[in-house]
Amino acid sequence: MEYNDRETVSECNPEGPTEDTNEPEKLQLHWHRCKNVKHKFSEVKISNADYLMDVSKWRSNVTAYFEKIHHSLGEIQAVVSRLREDLSFGQPFDQWRLFNQTLYYFSSTEQTWNEAQNLCTVMNATLVVIDSDGEQEYIRRYRNCVYWIGLHCPTEGTWHWVDGSDYTANVKFWASDQHNGTAGDCAVVSDDGSWQYRPCSSEHFPICEKTAA
Incomplete structure (x- = not known):
């Protein structure tokens, strides 16, 4: 809404046009004109505030909408990942x-x-090197067999991973009293999911691993 500044000033100017009207009537006329102009400016101010409020609400709604989409995509990706894992077991x-x-x-x-x-x-590839709880849980789901993993004991009480990973700092899932080992022992994931050592000359099923291309 636009207003002519000159008209506004003229309407509110006590020294405005002089007509054959007595002084009280002139003052009353100008007072009403100024009051009307003030009311018009108030309407403009309120209208602008409403507009800013509407923009703010719209922005909040859009932000919430995209956050909801992002969350839904994350859930879908998690479901797809679980389905892939479940399919792999079959x-x-x-x-x-x-x-x-x-x-x-x-x-x-x-x-x-x-x-x-x-x-x-x-x-x-190499025999599997288990370096996280998640990987151990994945391997455990195949616990109907005994599998070789990439851990061997070249000297008594000293274990080495085939890829050179730090055995001491890595996670471990040994069964009770099964972590010492003697020279010539190698590690398996047993049918209950725990690690055990067996003679490296014994025969078990291998699990190989490599990074996906």
Whole structure:
């Protein structure tokens, strides 16, 4: 809404146009004119405040809407990830399975630990190195078998991961009284999901792993 400044000033100017009107009537006329102008400016001010309020509400609604979409996408991605994992459990042995950006190969052939590591090497992989609770839980879900993992004991009481990871700083899931080991022992994930040591010359199923391309 626009107003002509000159008209506004003229309307409110006590020294405005002189007509053949007595002084009280002139003053009353100008007073009403000024009051009317003041009312008009108040309307403009209120209208502008309402506009700013509407913009603020619109902005809040849009922000809340996009936050809701982002949250929903996160939930969908989590569901898809769980479905992929569940589908992988229905796959036969001797196939690569994806979990957490890593590929796992569950062999159907029982082998010695050295043979198992050689099998993995041929496929540009290593025996699995378990370095997190999540990975341990993933492997445990296959606890119907005993599997070799990439942990061996070249000297008594000293364990080494095949990829050079720090054994001392890494997570461990040994069964009770099963962490010492003697020279020539290698580690397995047993059918109850715990780690145990067995002679490296014994035969068990290998689990190979490599980073997903």
